[in-house]
Amino acid sequence: MAEPQAPAEIAPGVLACEVPGCGVAAFAAKDFQRGDIVLQEQAIFISAVDTPSRRNEEIYKALLAELHSRRLTADFTPNAHLGALVALRDLGVQGCKDFLLKKCHGDPEQLPNPRLARQEAAPLRRCIASGILPPACAALPAVEYAKLRMAIQLNGFRFNFNAQEGDFGYDTGEVLFDKISRLNHSCTPNLDFNLSWDADNETVVNTITASTPIRTNEELNISYLPLRLKLPVEERRAQLLKHWGFHCRCSRCLLEGGAPCVATPAVSRIPHRSDTRSEGSDSEGICWEDLCDPDATDTKC
Ligand SMILES: C[S@@+](CC[C@H](N)C(=O)[O-])C[C@H]1O[C@@H](n2cnc3c(N)ncnc32)[C@H](O)[C@@H]1O
Incomplete structure (x- = not known):
């Protein structure tokens, strides 16, 4: 021990x-x-869809629409974004920094590079553009958004109020x-x-x-x-x-x-492609110019 x-x-x-x-x-x-x-x-934060208020359904449905629009990367899953988007709506950028980004968010080696992080932040940009999230959420840098998603996935608990397997919203979202x-x-x-x-x-x-x-x-x-x-x-x-x-x-x-052969966490739960090129700075926010990301080869704006 x-x-x-x-x-x-x-x-x-x-x-x-x-x-x-x-x-x-x-x-x-x-x-x-x-x-x-x-x-x-x-x-401190609930993104579970199955709660009595069902207040997270709007964001979840927007993510499902993203999935059906096929604008995103092949490995996009709504559940990997729901928590971060709800957290930004409910806690704001500063609240996410204070409460969630201080929690463990996995191996830094597994975080996407700044260019890929900008591509992966497309659901955030579109939720801001469509008015689901306030414009102030654009102040969160794309790499911080990736960390936020990771922190929620590593620290969240699944919660169902009434839903059974097969019901809409079952096992969807987290509680932290x-x-x-x-x-x-x-x-x-x-x-x-x-x-x-x-x-x-x-x-x-x-x-x-x-x-x-x-x-x-x-x-x-x-x-x-x-x-x-x-x-x-x-x-x-x-x-x-x-x-x-x-x-x-x-x-x-x-x-x-026995002792694991690898000392540090090696796998990210955030699905992202094996693009390891590093470009740009991770200090910039998801600004309005990024709403139509010229780097995003596999997304349609
Ligand atoms: C919910 S957090 C637990 C608290 C965390 N150790 C921290 O620093 O805040 C989950 C993370 O803790 C670490 N962890 C938890 N249980 C572990 C275990 N049995 N062996 C190794 N690492 C563990 C892993 O990095 C995991 O992703």
Whole structure:
């Protein structure tokens, strides 16, 4: 088990600090009994489509229209943009910088170069052009938009209010929590999570409880694969790499599969093509001139 270093209290009885190879992790600062609530938090941001207000449907439908217009790259998926667009609408550029861009957003090597980032930001430009998002959102540089998408994908939870598999909006969009996003994955988790709709505050609440007795200084972990923990180590690691971009270093994976051969996260969940040319600056925003991007060879404006 990794040892805590330079910890900061993020909630009563919960400390966070850097752990080599795993980024920030959370640790118990006291003993917890099975069933104790360890963390409970309201969402800082909801892009899930299936909520009682259905307020994210407009953006999701605009992204579906993009898909059908065939103006975008072949690997475009609406879900990979929905969270970032809703976050920009609800939190604004500064809120996204303050709350979301400070969260882990994966391996910097996997971010698109500035030219590709501008192409991938086409849905943002079109949402601004069509009035779905305010013009102020154009101040976010394209590379920051790519980081935002990544931060949401790595830190978000899926939430369905009522929708069942096959229903419109099922498993579409995310919910993010500030402190809970510091919890790393383990294939032998000591925490359970439960998402519920808080009707009074019109938000989602995540309640994290101890699934086993926890001793002071133990790392606090949820499972990102709650239904797939019976899979062999290679398959668990492959799914974590594919969906969350990291090589699992939990104690069970280390025991069953040894140390991962690659030290840092290697796969981005943001689909983008293997264009590695680097052009231009990443300091410019998605300005109005970019609305018809001359560099975008495979998009029609
Ligand atoms: C939701 S964040 C968890 C908090 C994160 N460590 C941080 O620095 O904010 C998910 C990221 O944490 C890292 N991570 C989580 N569980 C891990 C594990 N078992 N092994 C290695 N890295 C892990 C990966 O980089 C993953 O993309």
